Amino acid sequence: MTRSGNPTRRAALLSVSSLVAAALCPSVAAAQAYPTRPVRIVVPFVPGGGSDQTARLVAEPLGVELGQPIVIENRGGAGGTIGTLAVAQAPADGYTLLHGTPGPIITNRFLMPSLPYDPDADFAPVSLLTSGAYVLAVHRDVPVRSVAELIALARSRPGELTYASSGTGAGSHLCGELFAMRAGLRLSHVPYRGTGLALRDVAAGLVTMSFDSYGPMIPLIQAGHLRVLAVTSSRRNAELPEAPTIAETVPGFDVGVINFICVRSGTPRPIVDRLNQAFVKVLAQPALHDRMRAAGSSPPVSSTPEELGATLRAEVEKWGEVIRRAEIRAG
Structure with a gap:
């Protein structure tokens, strides 16, 4: 004979489960449908530079992978802070991506008296984009x-x-x-x-x-x-x-040059994961490697969001020390 348990307790548990499922459903449903319209990548610098070139090389295969056009939006000025602020103020829905570079996210916090955004709290890592050297x-x-x-x-x-x-x-x-x-x-x-x-x-x-x-x-x-x-x-x-x-010649010297992708913090994790999967697939394409090599760009390389987060924290620590010791301030 099977025991049915306490009916009142069982009903309460079912009620809680329903509430949790209801809370999760919008996020899961949005991720499953995402994207349903064009996605923009904000490059916080003027057209023609290295970041702009990299973004445009990646945009076409990324659009194919996501099934939607990728729009590159150049918003230069103030050492990259204007374009970066635009992403921090955009809806947290995965339709506005930041083409991240060290300045706006890593070093400007030490060089400028104040930033109009919090580089740690306002952005969620998605993936590395390129990793090279000077x-x-x-x-x-x-x-x-x-x-x-x-x-x-x-x-x-x-x-x-x-x-x-x-x-x-x-x-x-x-x-x-x-x-x-x-x-x-x-x-x-x-x-x-x-x-x-x-x-x-x-x-x-x-x-x-x-x-x-x-x-x-x-x-x-x-x-x-x-x-x-x-x-x-x-x-x-x-x-x-x-x-x-x-x-x-100088043991321990290591300076990499990274570009990466972030979204506004609060973007549902399923959408972050969908974007990450897309970038991982696109950045592994031999044809993209060939195009970027021919353009003189740094090699494409992907990462998990967690790996990118750890890389950014390490870079903040390294360059913060250099800037403090050298007493550098932005002009």
Whole structure:
């Protein structure tokens, strides 16, 4: 004989289960239907830069995977904070994505007196997008052929060797500061308004060196104006297999260049998971790898939301220390 139990208690349990299911159903249903209209990726910089290029390369295959058009929206200004704020203020429904870069999410909190958003609380990680490295290159007339020779020259002429960056507080600036700290050097920073102007003056011999993205350097390297000394990542770069890492001379040196995707916090987890699955699939496509390599972009790479969150926390800790020690403030 089967025991039926207490009818009142059983009814109460069924009632609670119904309430929980009702609370979850809108989120689950929305995720199952998502997306039902175009999705926009906000790039918090003007068109034509590296982030814009990467977003546009990814947009087409992502749209195919999600079954909806992907719209790229450039909202530049204030070091990326204007576009980033737009995502923080958008509905938490997965239809507005942030093309994240280190400035707006990682370093601006240390460089600016205040931000109009909370970079930790206002965004939910989705996936890494690219992971690469900077290239250390010098003008062709600088009499060095290796990182060790560069360090020796800099120590013999403290404060005289210069390095260009795309702006105060930019990744290229912070990379140079970290190199100087780890190698025990005095280098002079020369900020510019953008990578193009910075590399132009290094190529002209007005500045000694630059730590910057490989893509914009390619024509200057091919023309013989710049000489590559090393890459900043802990491992050698497949695009420059002959270039050593700085870490081979300065142990422990490791600077990666990441781009990533976030959504507004509060976006239902099933939608975050749907987006993550889409990016994982798209970023593994050989055709996309080929297109990004041809464009000089960093290699595409995906992650789980949790892995991206851990990466961002580690980057905040690393660059916060560099910015504090160097007493850097945005111009």
